[in-house]
Amino acid sequence: MKENKRKRVDPVRWPGVYQYELGIKHLGRPDVAYYITYKDGAKKIWEKVGNRSEGMTPQIADDIRKDRTFKARHGDEVLTAKQIKAKKARTNRPLDEIADAYFGQRGGSPQAAKYDRYRYNKHVKPIIGNRPVSSLTALDMKRIEKAMDGAAPATVWGALELVRRMANFGKKARLCGGLTFKIDMPNRDNELTEFLTPEQASALLQTLDLWPHQDVARMLKVAMFSGLRRGEIFKLEDQDLDFGNKLIRLRSPKGGRTVSVPLNPVVEQIIKEQIEWRNERHPGSPLLFPGRDGALRVECTAIDRIRKAAALPHRFRMFHGLRHHYAVTLANSGEFTLDMIGELLTHKSHEMTKRYAKFLPGSLQKAGNLAAKLIQGHALGKKPKENIKTGTEI
DSSP: OOGGGOEEEETTTEEEEEEEEEEEEETTEEEEEEEEEEEETTEEEEEEEEEGGGTOOHHHHHHHHHHHHHHHHTTOOOOOHHHHHHHHHHSSOBHHHHHHHHHHHOOSOHHHHHHHHHHIIIIIHHHHTTSBGGGOOHHHHHHHHHHTTTSOHHHHHHHHHHHHHHHHHHHHTTSSOOOSSOOOOOOOOOOOOOOOOHHHHHHHHHHHHHOSOHHHHHHHHHHHHHOOOHHHHHHOBGGGEETTTTEEEESSOTTSSOEEEEOOHHHHHHHHHHHHHHHHHSTTOOBSSOOGGGOOOSOOTHHHHHHHHTTOOTTOOHHHHHHHHHHHHHHHHTSOOHHHHHHHTTOSSHHHHGGGGGGSTTHHHHHHHHHHHHHHHHHHTOOOOBOTTTOOBO
């Protein structure tokens, strides 16, 4: 369109505001496009600010022109409506695009990055993946929590924390303006100690014995009879098995350093059966429990179906719960001290093992009884008759 087709609206009331009749009608009269003109330095700018059918008026156009002129006069960046729209598009990307950029530069453990990507795809993407960050609200975070009903508190916390990390990354990378609200993070305290009754443990073993995919069944049996973490089982390779010295090496476990745990006869038999299966199905894979195409697993989707088939509680977390069940069973036996349980679980601090103290048979009651006798004996000048370590008479 040539400049001479634009007509000044009113040079007195709205200087610099022009209009141009479009070939279409709106509400019975020709629609009009409004333009403004101003100078940015020595450069004369023509900018279309909107049509009458869009609600634009000469007064609004004049207000926009005054704002542009003021910024130009004071050396501020002057952007046209078209440039502002383009900038918003560049700096308000959908979360999916920010996620791709985030994972593209994410450092740290490749396994942790892979798990974060899995967690994003499973829990976050279906709910808000196609939404710009600026449009997200606290209600969207509640929608994610609701969709994850039944997941461990730490798992829900991790999904929301991932959203927060991505939004902060997007803001620093100028891909978005960041969240406009504070995420109300759930309590991720995983102090819940899960364990199975004898009847539930029996039902689970029967279900695993009959499960059509025995590689998955054996994986859960290893968790049940060794207390190993899910990630530790997923990463097990042939080189980590020492059948001569009856040891399993755990490379860089959660505690940080490589450690070894005993290879008991039950787990040894399960592993030997798994090696035979693995060599037939995935020859050449070094992993003991390989996933698809022999690659490292990041998840086991069958565990929910197994839990339902065994009629276990809905909130029982299979791998995590079996690890707790292992520890509780040892504590209940009275044959293991907390230090021994901590060593078998590869805990890096005694504090992590203390949750199992309540399962030691009568230990707290005996300690309380002895404490009273000690104080009473001290007051009466008598020596205690019970050993604090064993709770027996001496």
